[in-house]
Amino acid sequence: MVRRRVLSLAAFVLAFGLGASAGWAEIRVVEPDKPETLPAFALSDHKGQPFTAERYKGHWSLTTIGFTSCPDVCPFVLSNIVEVISQMTLRVHPDKLPQVVFVGVDPGRDAPVMADYVAHFDPKFIGVTGSHEELAKLVKGIDGFYRIGKAKKDGDYEVQHSASVIVTGPDGQVHAKLSPPLDPGKVAEYLARKQIAYARVQRSN
Amino acid sequence: MTSNLYKTCLGCLTGAAMILSAQTVQACEAHAFLATQTAEAKTATKSPVMAMDAWVPVAPPGVKAHAAYLVLMNHGADLRAVTAVHSPQYASAAIHASQVKDGVNVMQHLAQVDLPAGSSVAFKPHGLHIMLMGPKKPVAPGDTIDLALTLDDGTTVAVKAEVRKRGATPPMNHDHMGHDHKGS
Numbered sequence: 001m002v003r004r005r006v007l008s009l010a011a012f013v014l015a016f017g018l019g020a021s022a023g024w025a026e027i028r029v030v031e032p033d034k035p036e037t038l039p040a041f042a043l044s045d046h047k048g049q050p051f052t053a054e055r056y057k058g059h060w061s062l063t064t065i066g067f068t069s070c071p072d073v074c075p076f077v078l079s080n081i082v083e084v085i086s087q088m089t090l091r092v093h094p095d096k097l098p099q100v101v102f103v104g105v106d107p108g109r110d111a112p113v114m115a116d117y118v119a120h121f122d123p124k125f126i127g128v129t130g131s132h133e134e135l136a137k138l139v140k141g142i143d144g145f146y147r148i149g150k151a152k153k154d155g156d157y158e159v160q161h162s163a164s165v166i167v168t169g170p171d172g173q174v175h176a177k178l179s180p181p182l183d184p185g186k187v188a189e190y191l192a193r194k195q196i197a198y199a200r201v202q203r204s205n
Numbered sequence: 206m207t208s209n210l211y212k213t214c215l216g217c218l219t220g221a222a223m224i225l226s227a228q229t230v231q232a233c234e235a236h237a238f239l240a241t242q243t244a245e246a247k248t249a250t251k252s253p254v255m256a257m258d259a260w261v262p263v264a265p266p267g268v269k270a271h272a273a274y275l276v277l278m279n280h281g282a283d284l285r286a287v288t289a290v291h292s293p294q295y296a297s298a299a300i301h302a303s304q305v306k307d308g309v310n311v312m313q314h315l316a317q318v319d320l321p322a323g324s325s326v327a328f329k330p331h332g333l334h335i336m337l338m339g340p341k342k343p344v345a346p347g348d349t350i351d352l353a354l355t356l357d358d359g360t361t362v363a364v365k366a367e368v369r370k371r372g373a374t375p376p377m378n379h380d381h382m383g384h385d386h387k388g389s
Binding site for chain 2: 180
C-alpha cells in the first residue's frame with residue numbers, strides 16, 4: 001500500500017448512539033487509496049477444496065491470520081468476528097454478510113484440526129492453509145506478516161503473525177484493514193456503511 | 206491434598222459470604238473434620254495473594270494450547286511475584302504475555318509476574334495469560350481446572366478455574382468461583 005488513510009470512527013459511531021457500551025472509544029481502520037487486487041495463490045480450505053483468490057469474489061469477506069495452537073489472541077479475534085457477524089445481521093441483508101476466512105500459517109499443526117477449529121466458532125467460517133510458499137503470497141497480498149519461530153527443547157515453537165482483520169469486497173479486492181481491539185458493534189456499523197458506499201460506487205460506474 | 210481442603214472449605218461456606226479471606230479459612234479450621242489439616246491451613250493464612258475470577262475458555266477441539274485467566278490480588282505489604290505455574294491436568298503451564306508490536310501479535314514467555322503490594326494484576330485476553338499446554342484429557346464447559354501458582358516466597362496459591370465458553374469480550378464475573386487463599 002502506497003499511502004493509507006487512517007480513519008477514526010468515534011465521531012460517527014457516537015452519532016449513531018452506539019458509543020461507550022463496550023468501553024472502547026474507537027476502531028482503527030486503514031483504507032488503501034484505492035482497493036488493492038489480491039495476488040494469485042493456491043491454498044486449501046478445511047474441507048480440502050482449493051482456495052484461491054477466486055473465492056473472494058462475489059461477496060464481502062473478513063480475513064484474519066493466525067494459528068490453531070494460539071491460546072489467547074486468535075480465539076478471541078475469531079469470537080469477536082462471530083459477534084461482528086451477529087451484529088451485522090441487524091444491519092444488512094443476509095446475502096451481504098461477509099464470509100470469514102481464517103488463514104492458518106502453521107500448516108503442520110493447523111491442517112489436521114482446521115475443520116473442527118473453525119466449526120467451533122461458526123460452521124460457515126472457512127479455515128485455510130497450505131504450503132508456506134502459497135501462504136506467503138496471500139499474506140503479502142493482504143499486507144500481513146507471519147514468522148515461525150525456532151523450535152524449543154520441547155519441540156514447541158512460537159508463531160508471530162499480524163493482528164489485523166482484512167476487509168475484501170465482492171470485487172475480490174482489499175478495501176480495508178481493521179486493527180484490534182475490535183468492538184463488534186462498531187465494526188459491524190463500519191462494514192454496513194462500507195457496503196452502502198461500495199454499492200453507490202458500483203451504481204455510478 | 207490442598208484442593209481437598211479447599212472443597213471442604215467451600216462446602217462449609219455454602220450460603221455464606223463468598224469471599225474466601227484469611228478469616229474464613231481460619232473459620233474452617235474450627236471444623237472437626239479438618240482437624241488433621243489444621244497445620245496446613247495455618248500456613249495458608251500467611252499468603253497475602255488471592256486469586257479471583259479464574260476461568261479457562263473452551264478451546265476448539267483438537268487444540269492443545271489453552272489459556273487461563275484470573276485476577277491476582279496482593280493484600281500484603283510486600284512485593285510478591287508469581288514465579289511458576291502448574292496444573293495437574295496439563296503437560297505443562299507457563300506465564301505468557303500477548304502483545305501487539307507494530308501490528309504483529311507476539312507471545313512472550315515471562316519468567317515471573319510481579320504483584321505489587323496492595324495491587325491487583327489481571328490476566329486477561331490479549332494480555333497476560335497462563336498458557337496450558339497438552340490437556341491430559343478433553344476439557345469441557347463446566348469442568349474445573351486446578352492451578353498452582355508458586356510465589357517467590359515459596360508459597361503456592363491454589364486456584365480453581367472454571368471452564369466456560371468464550372464470549373466476544375472477556376466476561377466480568379463476580380461469583381468469585383476460583384477464590385482461594387493458602388500456602389502449601
